[in-house]
Amino acid sequence: MKVLVIGGCGFIGSHVVDSLLSRNHEVRVFDRQPERFRPALAGVDYLFGDFADRMAMIEALTGVDAVMHLVSTTFPGTADLDPRTDVIDNLGGTLSLLDIMTNLKIPKIVFLSSGGTVYGVPDTVPMPESHPLRPINSYGIVKCAIEHYLAMYQRTRGVASVSIRASNPYGPRQGHSGVQGVISTFLNRAFSGEKVEIWGDGSVIRDYLHVTDLADLCVLALSSDKTGPYNAGSGVGTSINEIVEVIGSVTGVPLEPVYKAARSVDVQRSVLDVSKAKVDLGWSCKVSLRDGISDSYEWLKNWKSRQG
Amino acid sequence: MKVLVIGGCGFIGSHVVDSLLSRNHEVRVFDRQPERFRPALAGVDYLFGDFADRMAMIEALTGVDAVMHLVSTTFPGTADLDPRTDVIDNLGGTLSLLDIMTNLKIPKIVFLSSGGTVYGVPDTVPMPESHPLRPINSYGIVKCAIEHYLAMYQRTRGVASVSIRASNPYGPRQGHSGVQGVISTFLNRAFSGEKVEIWGDGSVIRDYLHVTDLADLCVLALSSDKTGPYNAGSGVGTSINEIVEVIGSVTGVPLEPVYKAARSVDVQRSVLDVSKAKVDLGWSCKVSLRDGISDSYEWLKNWKSRQG
Structure with missing residues (x-):
């Protein structure tokens, strides 16, 4: 499968690229700049540009079978400083991406959501995916809105999606x-x-999750026919x-x-309840x-x- | 109280203006165009412009004590045709409004949300305000995101808010x-x-609600010290x-x-459960x-x- 990894030069993206290559997928990366901590990888097709540049995105998406959407221009701790820019960049950018995917008939996207912010203040711990979404900061509000739109595009425009609600990833790079x-x-x-x-x-x-475990879950989700939200944490x-x-x-x-x-x-x-990913995708935290x-x-x- | 009614020349807005005037509030209206079905009202200060025009909004907001935000550039049946424009216009526009209100220290906003779309497919009927928010169309996704941001701005920036989750309003004009x-x-x-x-x-x-009942609820909410979401329907x-x-x-x-x-x-x-508005605001559908x-x-x- 030929996979476009948007944000593939970032921390999580670089590990997702490793995980895809180890499973013999063909990888194209779209990012603003090269990886910071290691040189370009042989066999990976790198394209550099802005997520908001629609023509650059069309070029990047042409000929791919599936998309890993790992890009965010904000962090949980910074997004509240300018919510409008958070919305325009990340929600607006993702809707552009989904419109282009619809036009090009690209059938699958895995989106990196946020298990630490979409639920808000928990009713129960650990939280399953069915916990109500009541985000209290801009980062979580935008992730939550993107998840709602992914479900809508899946239902009405034929773009199947998985949202990976990651806890706190850490690791090399x-x-x-x-x-x-x-x-x-x-x-x-x-x-x-x-x-x-x-x-x-x-x-x-x-809930701290090693980045290689997170990357493996993203790749398992991409290859699966399952859709919808999956928590990604250690539990x-x-x-x-x-x-x-x-x-x-x-x-x-x-x-x-x-x-x-x-x-x-x-x-x-x-803390996230990760039993759904274990049962549906055969994933576990290693x-x-x-x-x-x-x-x-x-x-x-x-x-x-x-x-x- | 001097109230800015954004969207005050629209169907609901025109009735909100009537209700405000009948309670002796001072009214300024901001809208794209004059009322369609009746002439301008004496004693109302009309400003015409675009909700997305930040300088026009700053002018409109200067000197007011509270805001009625009734504007939407989309309808439930049209928003799905171009979700990105829905987001930029309505969510982006509302965040601009909230930033200006924060800067001008305007302490209160009543926002017209949508009881018919923010909940999605109901778990229970009638739905109380505590029902999970799982919108399935763009109109509802945007209203839901705006409600989340209103709660955030209330908690962190001193702008108190009520979201009126209206059912299906109908009536003259x-x-x-x-x-x-x-x-x-x-x-x-x-x-x-x-x-x-x-x-x-x-x-x-x-759940069909006469527009004068809806307008009265908006005005009661504006004058109250209650905050958060209120369903507005007949029940x-x-x-x-x-x-x-x-x-x-x-x-x-x-x-x-x-x-x-x-x-x-x-x-x-x-169908909406409207007992919270009855208890907290002394409202009833007449x-x-x-x-x-x-x-x-x-x-x-x-x-x-x-x-x-």
């Missing part, structure tokens, strides 16, 4: 600037001997304070957290938190040493 | 071109002695075939329905279906006779 993920950010601080900052008291519970809740401990233990560098005021975007406890953090730290040390 | 409402369309056909077309077998159940389900019967009886012109294939946008049964249809037909006959 994640950015560590502070907006992408707490594990990569903290590992970077540990490496540099800096203090870490924690919003709140560190009791906030999240296990871990507090920020536990992350701090594991990182201290793995790196041998005990972190010294500085506790700051809690953020309004954070719900207290978010990398333990400790192994995954160790693996991420090895990558970080290598990267830093190559940077000199 | 409703357009009768076939996209606005079945009652006005059918009355117009009855007046002209034309056949009426029904999508499906006429068993589809809707009673009526089939299309019953509407046809009542219209035949009121007009003395028996309609001859032509039954056509059902539309994918229609859910079979949509106009019976028969009286409301009679009143609408009187208006139509007068309008037609004035047209010659």
Whole structure:
């Protein structure tokens, strides 16, 4: 199958590309810029452009059998700063994509949604896919609207879709600037001997998923005839304070957290029920938190040493 | 209170203006064009422009105490034809409005949402406001996203909001071109002695609300300190075939329905539970279906006779 990976040079995208190649799919990548942490891969067709550029998207989509849509111009922590731009870029851009896919009769899309934001404040933990969608921040509102439109395009325009509601992915090649993920950010601080900052008291519970497990689920979903939403998480809740401990233990560098005021975007406890992906897609999470953090730290040390 | 009514020259808007004036509010109207069915009202400050024009909106919002947001550039039956334009115009436009309100510190907005589309296919009938939001068409997806953003702006930016989830409003000054409402369309056909077309077998159940009852609820909500969603309906389900019967009886012109294939946008049964508006806002529906249809037909006959 020839697959277009939109956002294929990003953190998650680069692992999805690896997973597709390992299963002998043909891969075209569309992204704004080359991968940051490794050179271009042999055998991958790279196209660079803007997600909002309709003609560039038409060119990228021509001749492909399926689409992995992994692009977001915003992060959960940044989208609230300018919701209108979040809507125009990400929701508007996705609707352009779906219109082009309809015209070109491309029958399948896997969309990277957000298990951490589409549900809002949970009624039950862990949350199944049937939990009501009550997003409380712009990132989640846009993901939720995109999921609704995917269902509509599937019903009325013949574009089958799976939404992967990812929890908190982490792993090699994640950015560590502070907006992408707490594990990569903290590992970077540990490496540099800096203090870490924690919003709140560190009791906030999240569901951390190694990026290779997430990438495998995306590829399984693309090849399956199943449609609709699938949670993607470990199914296990871990507090920020536990992350701090594991990182201290793995790196041998005990972190010294500085506790700051809690953020309004954070719900207290978010853990996903992933039994639907296990049953329907035969997927399971293979990398333990400790192994995954160790693996991420090895990558970080290598990267830093190559940077000199 | 000085109130800006955005969409104040439309069908619902014109009745909201009447209701505001009857309660001695000061009214400014912003719309694309003057009212279609009556001359400009004395004492109302009219501004004409485009909802997407940010500078025009800033001018319109300056000096007002509260906003009635009744504008939609689409109808439930037309929005699916171009979802991206629906999103840019209505969701993007509303986010611009909310940003301007935040900057100008305007503390309250009442938004006209859609009880017929935000819930999707009902789990229970009648539906309370706590029913999950699972819209299946673009009109409902956009209304749902706007409601989520209203809650976010209320929590984070000090703009209090009420969303009025209206069922199927009807009454004097409703357009009768076939996209606005079945009652006005059918009355117009009855007046002209034309056949009426029904999508499906006429068993589809809707909740019809007279526009003056809806307008009163909007004004009660604006003056209240309550926030969040409120259903606005009669609480009673009526089939299309019953509407046809009542219209035949009121007009003395028996309609001859032509039954056509059902539309994918229609859910079979949509009736709203309106007890929350009754309890919280002291509102109740005053106009019976028969009286409301009679009143609408009187208006139509007068309008037609004035047209010659």
